[in-house]
Amino acid sequence: MSDAKPLEGVLVVSIEQAVAAPLCTSRLAAAGARVIKVERPEGDFARGYDGFVKGEASYFVWINHGKESICLDLKQNEDRLCLDRILAEADVFVQNLSVGAVARLGFGEEELRKKYPRLITCSISGYGEQNEYRDMRAYDMLVQAESGLSGISGDGRMGISVADIVTGMNAHTAIVEALHYREKNGKGCSLSLSLFGSMTDIMAVPLLQQAYSGSGPDYIGMRHPSIVPYGAFPTSGSDVVISIQNEREWQRLCLDVLESTELASHPDFASNKLRTQHRQDVESAIGAITRQFSQQELLNRLRQAKIACGVSNTLAEVLEHPAYQSVQTTLPDGQVADIPALPAQTPWLTDKVKGCPELGADTDRIKAEFDKEVRA
The missing domain is CATH 3.30.1540.10 (formyl-coa transferase, domain 3)
Structure with missing residues (x-):
């Protein structure tokens, strides 16, 4: 197993919450990137989703290990200046706030592109930024319904946050491609993804069936609309x-x-x-x-x-399945928890991943680090 990881030396800054952006940056962290997670003073609200993992939230533990946490109040000038100093050194900036929010804070893509031409920016929205739905709330359940997934799945919500998860995976892929793109031409670029766009991509087959036959598949349970038995x-x-x-x-x-x-x-x-x-x-x-x-x-x-x-296994049976693999991570209070292993088994992954950050645990250190870099 090689000690070197493919994204070592890459600095990722992410104003993130919930699932899509944190999942994306967790995959970048697993490949060796340094990920600075920017949180509000009250923290990523996913920290409070539940307390099932030894007192920590399941979602947070799953997709926030290996990151550093800095608390910034971006309504305050001093904290905005701090973020700007960090972005001056960053390779990637990820955010999934509401459309237009980062621009109002002074960190819009166009402005950042002018100041930092090598910076890769990645914005994740619900329905895209150029249509009448741009300001609509876009929680996972709503996008499942709006994209037609619920309609072909029994008019219910899928048991996982599939829109968020697929979008996070797509963002991860796009950022890795953008890093290669920059390696070739020396320029950063702007990436834009939406939960709705990710869902219509994985809904391609039923949408094509509807578009070209006039009729998409009905919900048929475990069956396949095109294959029998x-x-x-x-x-x-x-x-x-x-x-x-x-x-x-x-x-x-x-x-x-x-x-x-x-x-x-x-x-x-x-x-x-x-x-x-x-x-x-x-x-x-x-x-x-x-x-x-x-x-x-x-x-x-x-x-x-x-x-x-x-x-059709129960969740308890899946945990005992011969194909199930897990890795260990450390929780903010020092306890150890097992989480599902990443699906791609690569030479740079181990059976233990870095821990999940306590809220604001790295604030003072990061502020001091980047203040010194600017003064130097």
């Missing part, structure tokens, strides 16, 4: 999830798992397009056979036939 099927115990991707797999499912030559040769089930047209008949026929097996018997048959399958 794909979903949960009954056993004598709990359901088993089965996914068939091609005709070879369909034949193996019919003959090796279900032992049904009738299904394998049925003319209405001969292709995925036909099976989709006869979805109810296909699923009923399969279910009539699978419910004769126990859950484990069916899983064994499916695995032996190399058919994609799984079960």
Whole structure:
């Protein structure tokens, strides 16, 4: 394992709160960037979402480890001057305040671009900055609804903050690209992302279906709108999830798992397009056979036939799953907590990450550091 991390030497300053921007900067910190988290005197409100992780908030612990915390009241001239001194040395500036807020404080993209041409700025908004929705509140649940995700997911909120999370991931990717861009041409650039734009990107398939066929998919639970069979099927115990991707797999499912030559040769089930047209008949026929097996018997048959399958786990079962990986982080009070490992296993990651910052823990040190740099 190499000691060097790819973003070592990169200074990131982030006026961030909640999820999208903190997730982005946490990934930059994991790759070695120095991340200075600028918080209001009362702190990032995500610190108070809950207290489930040994007294700390789940969201905060997940996406704020490895950062330094400085408390600044940007309504005060002295603190604005402090932020400006830090930005003069920074490589990346991230913010997810309401549209126009940083500009009113004197840190708008155009002004920063003139003062610091190598600085990369990244602004995260709810609906973008150039339309009539620019000033709308854009919490994750609202964007799930506005983007159509709720409509194809049972008219409910997804169980995670998917709009925030995807936007944070997109911002991370865009910043890494911008750093490479600057390496080639010596210039920084302005990046702009929105939660709504991130959602319409991952909603591309149903949106394209609507745009070009006049009809998008309806909510169909665990099923897939374009693939059959794909979903949960009954056993004598709990359901088993089965996914068939091609005709070879369909034949193996019919003959090796279900032992049904009738299904394998049925003319209405001969292709995925036909099976989709006869979805109810296909699923009923399969279910009539699978419910004769126990859950484990069916899983064994499916695995032996190399058919994609799984079960719907509880959260407690996920924590015991053979594929689940975690790393340790230190909480502000010194306690240690396990958090899910980053999805990309890279040479520069370890099984322990830097700790989560106490509110304002680094304020005095950072102020002194950058005051000295300016005076020097």
